[in-house]
Structure formats: structure tokens, C-alpha cells
Amino acid sequence: MPINIDIIILSYAKTDELKQTTLNCIESLLISEPTEKIIFETLVIESNKDLQPYQYPGTKTIYPDAPFGYNRYMNIGINATNNPYVCLCNNDLIFHFNWASELIAAFNKYPVLESANPYCATIDYDEKIKKGGNVIRRDKNLKVNGILMGWCIFVKRSIFNKIGLLDEQFTFWYADNDYDMTLRKHGIKHALVKSSLVSHLSCQSHDMLLDKKEELTVGQWPIFQKKWQKKSILKKMAKLLRPR
Numbered sequence: 001m002p003i004n005i006d007i008i009i010l011s012y013a014k015t016d017e018l019k020q021t022t023l024n025c026i027e028s029l030l031i032s033e034p035t036e037k038i039i040f041e042t043l044v045i046e047s048n049k050d051l052q053p054y055q056y057p058g059t060k061t062i063y064p065d066a067p068f069g070y071n072r073y074m075n076i077g078i079n080a081t082n083n084p085y086v087c088l089c090n091n092d093l094i095f096h097f098n099w100a101s102e103l104i105a106a107f108n109k110y111p112v113l114e115s116a117n118p119y120c121a122t123i124d125y126d127e128k129i130k131k132g133g134n135v136i137r138r139d140k141n142l143k144v145n146g147i148l149m150g151w152c153i154f155v156k157r158s159i160f161n162k163i164g165l166l167d168e169q170f171t172f173w174y175a176d177n178d179y180d181m182t183l184r185k186h187g188i189k190h191a192l193v194k195s196s197l198v199s200h201l202s203c204q205s206h207d208m209l210l211d212k213k214e215e216l217t218v219g220q221w222p223i224f225q226k227k228w229q230k231k232s233i234l235k236k237m238a239k240l241l242r243p244r
Contacts, residue, residue, distance in 0.1 A: 005040055007040050008077030014048050022091040029042065043060050044062070046062070049063050087100075092201040099198050102195040117154070117190075118154065122200070
């Protein structure tokens with residue numbers, strides 16, 4: 001029997017170009033796996049309410065009344081879906097053949113894994129990643145760049161029974177760093193799977209920010225700092241993440 005996977009994609013198609021970005025993402029997703037093997041149940045959360053009632057092909061598209069927040073919208077998607085695997089995605093992605101199969105294979109090989117990232121060929125990963133094996137599990141070394149990145153996170157749904165929903169204080173930047181810290185707090189294993197290929201068209205999702213860019217980017221640092229200030233690991237993370 002095929003495996004059903006929930007795909008949650010956040011989109012803000014305020015221009016035809018950005019709408020096409022989302023369409024390209026969905027098109028690549030739908031042809032990336034044979035349907036006898038994997039079935040994607042795709043939910044697009046669209047911020048441009050002027051598009052209603054438009055439905056992206058092959059998806060269910062919703063238009064939340066709540067104001068945009070990256071984690072808020074992801075939580076809407078998590079609550080609206082129910083398959084054992086769920087993938088949290090930006091809209092500026094191109095999925096390559098067998099990307100999801102490779103992630104599931106890694107989860108089956110390493111049952112301790114509950115969260116993972118695919119690999120993007122255009123990212124300048126740390127040498128430890130480039131020279132390492134297929135499944136690079138995160139350790140205490142925060143300087144290894146790229147093991148956990150927020151643009152595409154694939155998880156076992158059961159993870160949310162342990163960590164709860166995503167913290168809606170984080171509306172854009174630092175959402176993935178907060179997720180990282182939360183996994184560490186609960187002792188949950190995350191990995192980068194190099195055979196799972198997804199291209200991230202870097203920073204196109206920043207076009208969602210409009211006039212709230214500072215609030216949604218560097219303005220998120222004090223929230224992150226306050227939440228995790230009692231954790232000694234934050235001292236190391238602060239050097240890496242503090243806005244310039």
C-alpha cells in the first residue's frame with residue numbers, strides 16, 4: 001500500500017511571479033514520487049486572500065482569517081491534517097525524484113529519528129556534511145551548518161505529542177532555531193538526509209514580508225533570547241545567530 005504524506009506549503013502569491021513559484025513547487029512535488037508508492041495530500045495555506053476561492057492544482061488551498069505568522073500558519077496546517085508523516089514547506093522549493101522515499105528509508109533505518117531535512121545542492125554545507133555519510137545526525141556542535149533548516153522539515157506527526165505545536169511567538173525568523181532548541185530540550189533526534197534532494201530557491205520566501213520586514217526578521221531575536229536565556233547552549237547559539 002502507498003504511504004500517505006501530508007505536505008503543508010505556505011504561499012503568498014501577491015504577484016503573478018510569486019504565484020508561479022508556488023505552482024512550480026506543487027508541480028515538482030506531484031511528479032516526484034509514483035502514486036503507487038507515495039500519495040501526497042497537499043495543503044496550501046495562501047496569504048493572498050484576493051485569490052479566493054482559487055485552488056492550486058492537486059491541492060486543498062485555504063485562506064486563513066488569522067494574521068500571518070509562520071508558525072501560526074504551520075499550526076493551522078498541522079491541525080487540519082492527520083497522516084503519520086507531515087512535511088512543513090516554504091513555497092520556493094523544487095522537489096526531486098524520490099526525495100520523500102529517501103527520507104522514509106532513513107527513518108526506517110534509524111527508528112530513533114523523528115525529524116529530518118532534505119539536501120539542497122546549492123547550499124554551501126559544512127565540510128563535515130560534504131564528506132560525511134548519507135544520514136548526518138545532529139550532535140551538540142552548533143557550528144555544523146545546514147543539518148536543521150526551516151525551509152523544508154519532514155517529521156513523524158507523533159513528534160507533536162512530545163513537543164506540542166510550534167511556538168506562535170515566532171512569526172518568521174528564528175522559527176527554525178526555536179524548533180531546534182525545542183528538539184534538543186526533549187532529546188529528539190534530527191538528521192540531514194543527503195540522498196533526499198529538494199532545491200531551495202533561496203530567499204524568495206522573503207517576498208512575503210512586505211512592510212513588516214524588520215519585525216519579522218531581526219525583531220524576532222529578543223523573543224528567542226528571552227525564551228532560551230536560561231539555557232547555557234544559548235551562549236553558543238547567540239554568537240551564530242545574533243542579527244548583524
